Amino acid sequence: LTGLESLRSFRNVLMIFFTSVIIWLLETVKYWFVMHAFNFQRQFFRADADEWRGQSGDDPAVSAGLRGHV
Amino acid sequence: VYFVAVWARTWRWDYMLRPIKHIPVRRLFPVVVIGYMGNNVYPFRAGEVLRSFVLYKREDVSMSASLATVIVERVFDGLVMLIFVFVALPLSPIPGDNQSVRNIVIFASVAFFLALILFFALAAMPKRFHALAEWGLGLTGKLLTEKSRAQILGISIIS
Numbered sequence: 001l002t003g004l005e006s007l008r009s010f011r012n013v014l015m016i017f018f019t020s021v022i023i024w025l026l027e028t029v030k031y032w033f034v035m036h037a038f039n040f041q042r043q044f045f046r047a048d049a050d051e052w053r054g055q056s057g058d059d060p061a062v063s064a065g066l067r068g069h070v
Numbered sequence: 071v072y073f074v075a076v077w078a079r080t081w082r083w084d085y086m087l088r089p090i091k092h093i094p095v096r097r098l099f100p101v102v103v104i105g106y107m108g109n110n111v112y113p114f115r116a117g118e119v120l121r122s123f124v125l126y127k128r129e130d131v132s133m134s135a136s137l138a139t140v141i142v143e144r145v146f147d148g149l150v151m152l153i154f155v156f157v158a159l160p161l162s163p164i165p166g167d168n169q170s171v172r173n174i175v176i177f178a179s180v181a182f183f184l185a186l187i188l189f190f191a192l193a194a195m196p197k198r199f200h201a202l203a204e205w206g207l208g209l210t211g212k213l214l215t216e217k218s219r220a221q222i223l224g225i226s227i228i229s
Binding site: 006028033 | 072075082085087089090134135136139143146147149153189190194
């Protein structure tokens with residue numbers, strides 16, 4: 001089968017997996033930066049449950065920074 | 071940050087294409103960028119097909135082989151996304167209905183792991199799957215002509 005040869009080696013699979021992790025961490029950083037242009041104020045690694053409730057009632061979109069705070 | 075991520079994607083694709091043909095990352099990078107442009111412009115992630123086509127034109131790598139690597143890329147992307155969800159959920163609890171999120175994560179995990187196992191099996195036992203594909207196409211009887219059977223086998227499996 002052409003195209004799947006890279007999956008035959010465990011080392012290759014591991015390399016592809018770790019590269020994928022790095023790629024998606026970079027994507028997360030990218031979106032984290034972009035969201036700061038829209039009044040997004042969250043830590044990179046966590047958003048506390050208290051913050052969800054405390055700042056915006058029941059609207060998770062507002063607390064996630066997807067809609068601006070008044 | 072965007073272009074660093076695209077460069078990392080290019081390196082990963084180069085790594086997957088190496089058994090077929092070693093293409094320097096410098097030459098592969100524009101192909102990946104063209105593909106992602108296609109994903110943004112055309113519907114249904116048609117950019118993935120576009121980059122396979124561009125790779126075929128520029129580097130003479132068969133489209134079926136490069137599309138197979140693209141599908142494996144998507145499976146790995148899905149797995150990494152699920153790992154992120156597993157890591158993030160305890161840190162960032164979602165208010166309200168957690169059960170539906172849990173169900174989606176469980177379903178997606180099972181689906182992606184099954185897909186990965188299938189690809190490992192396909193990579194490890196190509197001849198058996200070729201025989202299985204021939205047997206499956208044989209079941210179609212007269213519904214398919216010999217030519218179309220050969221075309222399907224040619225697209226999916228190249229011995």
